[in-house]
Amino acid sequence: MNMKRFLLLLLVLALALPLTACQPSSDSADAPAPASGGVVNVFNWEDYIDPAVIELFEEQTGITVNYMCFTTVEDMIVQVEANPGAFDVCFPSDYIIERMKNKGMLSEINFANIPNADPANPETCQTDPYLLKPDYDPDNKYSVPYMWGTVGVLYNVEMMEKLVPEFDPENTSWSILWDERLMSNVIMMDSIRDSMGVTLKYLGYSANSTVIPELFAARDKLIEQKKLGVVKAYQVDETKDKMAAGEAAMAVMWSGDALYAIDKAGDDVELGYFIPVEGSNVWCDAAVIPTTAKNKENAEKFINFLCDPEIAALNWNYIWYSSPNMGAIELIEAGSEELELEAYEYREDTALYPTEEIKNKCEFFRDIPENYLSVYEALWMDLKNTK
Amino acid sequence: MISNVSLPWWAWAAMGVGLVVFIAMIAMTIKRNRGMHRSLFASPYTLWMIIFTVVPVILISYYAFTDANGHFTLDNFKNFWDSHYEANKVIAAEGKRLGVDYSQYIVRGTVNWDTLVYSLWMAFQCTVICLLLGYPAALFMADRKMKLGSTLVVLFIIPMWMNFLLRTVAWMSLLEDSGLINSLLKSLGFEGVQLMYTSNTVLLGMVYNYLPFMVFPIYTVLNKMDFRLSEAAADLGCNSFQTLYKVTVPLSVPGIVSGITMVFMPSVTTFFIPRVLGGGYTMMFGDLIESKFLTEGNWNAGSALSLLMMLLILVSLSILRKVDPNGEGGGLA
């Protein structure tokens, strides 16, 4: 057969098809901003905003949104450092905010431009008081909460009934993850801080511990779990798919992912979410403005827009993570035809809205000093090395 | 850490000298041959490789031998031997500060070494399986009587046109507990088996992805081989097995060596396959390097690991080169 002709044809087709199919949007992103309202460069987690929100913002303000995504916070830091000026708003998690702040990467937010989340102005501020003055940003200077949640356990109701009949989600310890009846049925998080964090909590220590014997105890506990054969896999991103497909009985997960999995599983697989009695980790993704941002005012306009109760409710209905916006929560509970929002008993759902009791037992991750982090990393590698 | 990258002046000077030497060598070749010589065809490529391969390798080496502040250090290599090296310093300091005896916590971490050995073992198995599966395939494809050759080459390439990540994920939907194979087994009345998250699953994924790289080079060599040689062997009384063993295989050694190179190298350092099919249960060296760079953000330690990896592979390459002395410098092709 004539390979040359085959290749040529291929070339022509390959070139012609996509050229006619679409214009690369990257051009529009690189192009100078339209004179009207300028641009804002947003850097967020993958699939973490309702596209309609962006459209509404562009319509109302005339500002063009360049929306970019990252998959891990570590990657986000690298990107922000490597491309100064490319991003105006980022959405890192709590302890990363602390790290970025300590590295001098964050600029102070001018809350006068963000009345919807201005802690100094309680009348207009929509932010859940629980998330004000958080440990990672005690003066509320650098960050505006976007979404938050907890780390807990997602379980498969049917499988748990079969494997551990006495299981009661209201009153269960982290020790359930060490139960031999769950042989090869637990998915742990492939993430140093999260896995060490819940194990430290299980042992009754702080999830931010820097006490050497505590850290070694946590490592030994994790190694014990791996050797028991309880763990099916160490994963992060794939877990929600796996749980929705009924692949495992239990998985340590972020509440948002858990709700996503519960929703995705639908009627096929019944899933539930609980926080063990020892308490857990609570996390918050918040909007920050890097010092290198070129469009700070537009960034603040964008953040303020996100904190508008209607917008936040709309966005919540797309993402299903816990919203820090009290106005939005009231809207969700009342329901709204205009927003095509069905009424939902938000504050009854403990996965979305943990009770005070749970909240008191949970703590935020803090940025652990670099030298102690090397201890965490060394211990985590020991776990990985266990065969 | 990477926002303020800068090299010392002597590094720039060295690069400048390198460029001058390169130009001088071209000029000398032209002079010696009184004009154009065929070897000059390689000069655009040489320049390209110097800029995009040699210089980056120098950058990596620079990182491997310096600490976060750019000072010379060998700590990154000590870290390789003892993954607890940094941690032990912290633990000792902490013990001293608190006046407690922490000596029980000061141990050597063997993860890097163990992972290296494990990766080499996995890559070795993968290469052997690919060779055993791929050699007969290449042999049959090159069989003139079958008239299938080039069509089959294309058929081997086509699966690779589907994205590598997606293909690996597709294996997952076959092998999962609720996947196709297990559903089939269950509907036939058998017990389900756990197929995912074992080292054999990872091996399967690797063989699947790298098999074509073994087949192509062998096929290329066999296809060009003079088949009259094997006919002559048959005429002289060799049975088909003897012909294969005494004539065909020795003649295809360059292809085999090339195939081994193309399979072994990427399989030592793969990181997506063990993550998806191995469930993060065991690590390969690629995972290790990736986590050093991306999760821990420790570029210096990551560079040291990469440098060691490269060194190791260069050593194995030179061993392979001995197997194929006829290939001379180009024994890998």
Next chain:
Amino acid sequence: MMKLLKKCYLGLIMVFLYIPIVVLIIQSFNAGESRANWEGFSFRWYIELLQDERILNALYVTVSIAVIAMIVSTILGTLAAIGIHAMRKRPQAMMMTLTNLPNTMPDIVTGISLMLLVLFTKVERGYVTMLLAHITFDTPYVILSVLPKLKQMNRHTYEAALDLGATPVYALFHVIIPQCKQGIITGAMLAFTLSLDDFTISYFTTSPLVQNLSTLIYSATRTGIDPTLNALSALMFVALLVLLLIVNRRTAEDK
């Protein structure tokens, strides 16, 4: 009998190679989102695919980079292979080490080292840097496929051509290249395929503004692989098959 056995063996290998692809294609017609459960036949994901601008952009980036990288690296690599072949022992060994260097480096190291280079030179990461990176890792593979052909070639044909009055360039195009045509084609296809398939190196050499399919899919693993991506792969696959059939038929007619 032997012939049948051989065909069976090749058939089995093909089954092994194509099983996941068949699964991918079947999944792309699943009405539901789940990987495991069949919820009926539908074109839902194909319709969503055509409306998904991000995927179409990524497709454009992927294919155009693969094509350009293939052309450049085939030219660069073929010339280099001819040059290397003509070298004396020592420089030849040096060049082969250089050629094998990118293959010996783990992808992730190649990617990171190239990113470092880009950062040093203060070039903005994006389409161009990704393209340069792809050419860099494609070219050695072209050389590795062309060189064996050159070695099997009779060394004296080229010299004979020169003695008969051909210029080196004429001899190149009329003697050397036709003889190693198959190696060049294999190399080009290999380059195209590798470029299409690459994830790690692209990931480090591009900015989040310019995504190719691999980096897009990698991001998608966070939210669960979207069947639209399966649909896209299925379409690409079918397009290639149809193309192959057409070419096959035409060549058959030519004969």
